[in-house]
Amino acid sequence: MKIGNQLKIKKKAIYFFAGMVTIFVITILGIQYYNDYKYRQTHEFKLLEKGYTKEETTILLEKIKEEKIIELLNQEKKDYLISIITEKYYLEKNLDQYIEFYEKNKNKGMYDIIAMVNVHANQEWYETTTEADTTKENLILVNKYYQLKNDYTPENLTLVSNWYCYGKNQITKEAYDSFLNMYQKAEEQNIKLIINSSYRDYQSQEATYNNLKNSYGLKRADNQAARPGHSEHETGLAIDIFSPGNTTTTNFKDSEAYQWLKEHAHEYGFIERYPEGKEYLTGYNFESWHWRYVGIDIANKIQEEQITFDEYYAYYLEQ
Numbered sequence: 403m404k405i406g407n408q409l410k411i412k413k414k415a416i417y418f419f420a421g422m423v424t425i426f427v428i429t430i431l432g433i434q435y436y437n438d439y440k441y442r443q444t445h446e447f448k449l450l451e452k453g454y455t456k457e458e459t460t461i462l463l464e465k466i467k468e469e470k471i472i473e474l475l476n477q478e479k480k481d482y483l484i485s486i487i488t489e490k491y492y493l494e495k496n497l498d499q500y501i502e503f504y505e506k507n508k509n510k511g512m513y514d515i516i517a518m519v520n521v522h523a524n525q526e527w528y529e530t531t532t533e534a535d536t537t538k539e540n541l542i543l544v545n546k547y548y549q550l551k552n553d554y555t556p557e558n559l560t561l562v563s564n565w566y567c568y569g570k571n572q573i574t575k576e577a578y579d580s581f582l583n584m585y586q587k588a589e590e591q592n593i594k595l596i597i598n599s600s601y602r603d604y605q606s607q608e609a610t611y612n613n614l615k616n617s618y619g620l621k622r623a624d625n626q627a628a629r630p631g632h633s634e635h636e637t638g639l640a641i642d643i644f645s646p647g648n649t650t651t652t653n654f655k656d657s658e659a660y661q662w663l664k665e666h667a668h669e670y671g672f673i674e675r676y677p678e679g680k681e682y683l684t685g686y687n688f689e690s691w692h693w694r695y696v697g698i699d700i701a702n703k704i705q706e707e708q709i710t711f712d713e714y715y716a717y718y719l720e721q
């Protein structure tokens with residue numbers, strides 16, 4: 403072979419090699435550019451660009467639906483967003499309401515923001531009402547948001563023996579059986595529980611409320627009694643308890659019986675329904691005497707989590 407030909411072949415090989423390297427480099431750059439372009443389209447990139455940290459972005463993408471993320475991307479960064487969605491009782495369906503309520507109440511803690519929206523206490527009491535879900539049986543929620551119909555009558559109402567109460571009283575059979583167990587246990591420890599009030603029908607609640615309203619006006623009536631359909635006593639699951647020597651709404655809280663109930667009532671399925679300090683969630687002043695039957699499992703859970711029944715219902719039961 404001539405030297406000239408050998409050189410030609412070498413040259414060709416070099417060109418070929420150079421060509422291959424160029425194609426390779428272009429391909430790599432192209433892939434990199436494409437990947438980069440694709441990443442820039444992701445919600446992750448856009449959230450980071452908005453100023454959310456890597457950690458916050460991960461939480462947002464994990465906890466919020468895509469359509470909501472898109473909405474958030476069209477808004478200013480919200481510094482408090484993460485503290486909303488990492489609250490224990492955060493419900494995604496309420497996100498817009500949490501944001502709106504927080505914007506108007508920045509002095510409130512985030513626990514309260516979440517709890518108030520969940521139990522519909524972010525609006526005035528009775529501003530909106532809806533029908534109570536009576537299929538929930540022992541877990542029916544009746545408050546200043548959930549209302550019973552005027553013809554609702556609980557099933558299995560049972561007359562309470564005069565031994566255990568003042569006047570005529572009725573509660574559901576299951577609540578009564580549980581009360582009897584509780585009564586017995588309390589009595590063994592020299593605590594005497596007396597039922598002072600229990601089931602009331604719509605009509606008697608209406609009469610009580612209207613009397614107050616006619617005598618003292620709407621505000622005082624609302625303060626002292628539930629509007630008809632809104633009293634838990636209409637469920638047949640609520641009892642007002644007194645004990646000898648502590649038979650008024652002002653002094654029952656100082657009784658041994660009240661302390662005993664606080665420690666043990668949940669073991670029999672009863673919960674303190676309107677606890678002190680939770681008025682802004684229940685809509686009711688502290689009522690040491692008012693106990694509600696929900697069944698043992700749920701009462702234990704409510705006791706353990708130290709929440710109101712309204713909060714329990716909103717988080718675990720409401721659709």
Ligand SMILES: [Zn+2]
Pocket residue numbers: 635640641642691692693
């Ligand atoms: Zn009561």
